[in-house]
Amino acid sequence: MFFNMQLTYEIAGGDFGKAGYASSEIKKVLKKLNLDLRIIKKIAVALYEAEVNIVAHAYRGSLTVEIDTVKISVKAQDEGPGIADIDQAMTEGFSTASAQVREMGFGAGMGLPNIKKNADELNISSEVGKGTELEIITYLK
């Protein structure tokens, strides 16, 4: 099978009512492509966490998924406060989420670690006051 496709979903910061929508839509597409279910399950976790991070922390952002014959690349880009210390943000349990967000069961400091666990590669670049970009790569074999 030879193909190459790209999907982009815009994510609104602060809109918890729609959090998870983009991830669900992308997962449906991946299922239609008949990809390995274990890979789809891992990507679904990474997508959801990246989407919730944009909703919880950024002003606006997007999820872009590129699929080719060897890998699935997810780019989560946002305009937002950025991450001052990426190593600290990667530490399980560390979160800068508000009390209100935590009461909803978000902001447990598990989002980025969950993404890392469910991806083959995770690259994070961030500029304080501008925004953050995650690149999440999963190889198909």
Added chain:
Amino acid sequence: MKVKDLTTQLKMQVKAGSDALSNEITGGYTSDLLSDVMGNAQEGHVWITMQAHKNIIAVASLKELAAIIVIGNHTPGEDTIAQANQEGIPLLSTPESAFDVSGKIYNMLHE
């Protein structure tokens, strides 16, 4: 064991997703942290939680959980119920505690 066994044997109330009560339950996960469930629950698990807001449905749908049980006096709102019906996720409620519900389901699964 199917989701409808919870409604008959444990007298749980079906709030939404009544079309999917034949979902097979393979295990369970009890947590109120959404990322914990995303990271650790498995497909076919029943999720026991006090969270009743709409976002629990996206988590259950993405993880392909068998059902969500909202415990205690936490009542799912109209938007949560509508989302559960749309996604076909059984949403049950019970006044019992997470501890009691988890224990009873554990016993049913291991009988």
